[in-house]
Amino acid sequence: VDPLEQRLERTRSSLGSLFGLIGSAERIDDDLIEEIETTLLTADVGVAATTRIVERLRDGVRQGVISEPSQVLPAVQAELYDLIEPCEDFLAVDPDKKPFVILMVGVNGVGKTTTIGKLARRYLDEGKNVMLAAGDTFRAAAVEQLQAWGERNDVPVVAQASGADTAAVIYDALHSAKSRGVDVLIADTAGRLHTQANLMAELSKIIRVMKKIDPEAPHETMLVVDAGTGQNALSQARQFNEAAQLTGITVTKLDGTARGGVLFAIAEEMKIPIRFIGVGETAADLRPFDAGTFVHAILP
Numbered sequence: 287v288d289p290l291e292q293r294l295e296r297t298r299s300s301l302g303s304l305f306g307l308i309g310s311a312e313r314i315d316d317d318l319i320e321e322i323e324t325t326l327l328t329a330d331v332g333v334a335a336t337t338r339i340v341e342r343l344r345d346g347v348r349q350g351v352i353s354e355p356s357q358v359l360p361a362v363q364a365e366l367y368d369l370i371e372p373c374e375d376f377l378a379v380d381p382d383k384k385p386f387v388i389l390m391v392g393v394n395g396v397g398k399t400t401t402i403g404k405l406a407r408r409y410l411d412e413g414k415n416v417m418l419a420a421g422d423t424f425r426a427a428a429v430e431q432l433q434a435w436g437e438r439n440d441v442p443v444v445a446q447a448s449g450a451d452t453a454a455v456i457y458d459a460l461h462s463a464k465s466r467g468v469d470v471l472i473a474d475t476a477g478r479l480h481t482q483a484n485l486m487a488e489l490s491k492i493i494r495v496m497k498k499i500d501p502e503a504p505h506e507t508m509l510v511v512d513a514g515t516g517q518n519a520l521s522q523a524r525q526f527n528e529a530a531q532l533t534g535i536t537v538t539k540l541d542g543t544a545r546g547g548v549l550f551a552i553a554e555e556m557k558i559p560i561r562f563i564g565v566g567e568t569a570a571d572l573r574p575f576d577a578g579t580f581v582h583a584i585l586p
């Protein structure tokens with residue numbers, strides 16, 4: 287078994303029940319299609335994406351393109367792939383942007399700090415020099431976590447006392463990264479849940495001060511969501527996208543109890559590139575998102 291398939295065990299078992307369901311069907315009828323619909327919803331695929339898949343399936347049946355039960359599973363697989371393929375868009379670090387600035391956003395506990403470490407590791411391994419900005423000043427532990435990571439990996443971390451202004455920390459970091467010729471600056475932000483107005487004010491302030499130093503920064507605004515939170519991940523994506531135009535999403539903890547269908551829900555509604563998926567705790571477990579591999583891993 288492919289290690290990715292093992293990691294995605296839970297998603298595989300929730301969507302994988304389509305095999306038994308469709309395999310044992312003697313004919314294509316409303317019951318079968320309704321059961322497919324329920325399975326997709328239970329796997330966190332979401333109402334909009336599920337409706338799209340099921341409607342297309344019904345169209346196929348009506349038009350006679352799908353006439354045998356054996357044609358149903360490949361059709362569902364193809365629909366899932368079509369849904370998510372447009373979101374396959376690898377994050378390319380432009381070497382002409384120095385530093386290339388990645389602003390990381392997301393609520394507490396989703397794996398934002400861990401993802402920053404994994405991303406930094408990836409860029410270090412590519413021979414780039416990296417700097418981190420400890421912008422989650424609301425949580426002392428987040429600052430310490432980044433600093434400890436920076437010490438272990440010999441990566442500079444710009445931080446201020448806890449409670450400091452996130453925008454000020456990131457401004458300092460960008461200033462320092464520019465003068466030191468850093469390739470990639472990854473900036474953490476506070477992840478507490480706030481009202482939409484607060485979130486918007488905070489993120490727009492961060493972006494505004496960055497632009498004083500580099501009008502094109504941030505080059506990537508990446509939201510981190512935890513697949514285990516199901517449809518909450520989708521509503522976080524909605525909220526953060528309104529507050530700061532997202533250019534990428536990383537979905538973590540797909541190895542856990544998550545039913546990874548939420549990737550399809552995000553793809554259907556947000557149409558934002560899914561940059562990486564997190565399938566474990568080590569650096570190698572942050573994988574570039576590949577639509578074909580993902581769909582194949584969960585529905586082989």
Ligand code: GDP
Nearest residue numbers: 394395396397398399400538539564565566567
């Ligand atoms: P933050 O509050 O968003 O910064 O979250 P942290 O980075 O501190 O991560 C919270 C927990 O999630 C930690 O125990 C991480 O090891 C864990 N974690 C992060 N990403 C993944 C993942 O892809 N898979 C698993 N299994 N755990 C993860």
